[in-house]
Amino acid sequence: MTADAHAIRTVEQLLEVLDLDSTQARTTEDIFTGSSHAMPSGRIYGGQVLAQSLLAAERTLPEDRAVHSMHGYFLRPGDAGQGITIAVDRIHDGRSFSTRRSQAYQNGVPIFSMIASFQDDDPGVEHAVTMPEGVPSPDSLLPDEQRVEGLPPGTARMLSDRAADVRHIDSPLFLPSDDARVPQQAVWMRLRAPLPDDQRIHRAALAYLSDMTIQESILRAHGVYWALPGLKVASLDHAMWWHRPARVDEWLLYVQESPNARGGRGLAQGRIYSQAGELVASVAQEIMIRVPSDD
Numbered sequence: 001m002t003a004d005a006h007a008i009r010t011v012e013q014l015l016e017v018l019d020l021d022s023t024q025a026r027t028t029e030d031i032f033t034g035s036s037h038a039m040p041s042g043r044i045y046g047g048q049v050l051a052q053s054l055l056a057a058e059r060t061l062p063e064d065r066a067v068h069s070m071h072g073y074f075l076r077p078g079d080a081g082q083g084i085t086i087a088v089d090r091i092h093d094g095r096s097f098s099t100r101r102s103q104a105y106q107n108g109v110p111i112f113s114m115i116a117s118f119q120d121d122d123p124g125v126e127h128a129v130t131m132p133e134g135v136p137s138p139d140s141l142l143p144d145e146q147r148v149e150g151l152p153p154g155t156a157r158m159l160s161d162r163a164a165d166v167r168h169i170d171s172p173l174f175l176p177s178d179d180a181r182v183p184q185q186a187v188w189m190r191l192r193a194p195l196p197d198d199q200r201i202h203r204a205a206l207a208y209l210s211d212m213t214i215q216e217s218i219l220r221a222h223g224v225y226w227a228l229p230g231l232k233v234a235s236l237d238h239a240m241w242w243h244r245p246a247r248v249d250e251w252l253l254y255v256q257e258s259p260n261a262r263g264g265r266g267l268a269q270g271r272i273y274s275q276a277g278e279l280v281a282s283v284a285q286e287i288m289i290r291v292p293s294d295d
Helices: 005-018 046-058 153-161 199-210 216-221
Strands: 021-025 029-034 066-074 084-093 097-106 109-119 164-168 184-191 232-242 252-262 265-274 279-290
Touching: 005 046, 005 199, 029 046, 046 066, 046 084, 046 097, 046 109, 046 199, 046 232, 066 199, 184 199, 184 216, 199 232, 199 252, 199 265, 199 279, 216 252, 216 265, 216 279
Parallel strands: none
Antiparallel strands: 021 029, 029 084, 066 109, 066 232, 084 097, 097 109, 164 184, 184 252, 232 279, 252 265, 265 279
């Protein structure tokens, strides 16, 4: 993988955000602090706090005990202009499994709460749902930022400056499109420059990417797009299961679908595959969605 200076810098900025400081240790909690990405909306990107909370928890465990699942709730909007404090509670350490609770704070109040489970590498039965066939290769698609015109300057800059190279199979949902209104989509994604070999960084970066585009299977079903005036979307919770090791600086296919939307909420589910077809992770997220015509 080759990357230009700008791509390398975007990934360096992500690594800076994931480089947490340990400020102190208490009897029941470990305390970490980190910085935040600047965002046009002024709100913290959810994938950032997911990745930071996971890394903080992993810092309290041996390197060979890896996360296999997490369940988190977004409690309040975070301020992207401020840093973040994460408290980790060491709930349980067993022979094969450990459990940690991470809570992210700003201004003394929690903005995100997560419980994650970690496991030693153990043998066992194995199967996986196969990757869909006939999906265009990422090399045949343009990056999203080269496929949309007419975006507000802040949004356009966010796409070109983000650490992820994201390529929608269908039209990106930033502006109206003539695509079919179906509750499903797929995107290719990877980081724009190589990461260190540490699998903890790759697992956290995968959590970072997992919050990107997952909501769009809900929007696409109703012909809704991100720039729609008056649209309000907020992530309520996020669950993720890591199945197999993967490199996040190599192409991953994120297959997404929405089984249900009702009551101002929508549920999205996703499966992440390596380019070789291995099922890497599964994701589920529920969002609040307010479409102007519904008001």
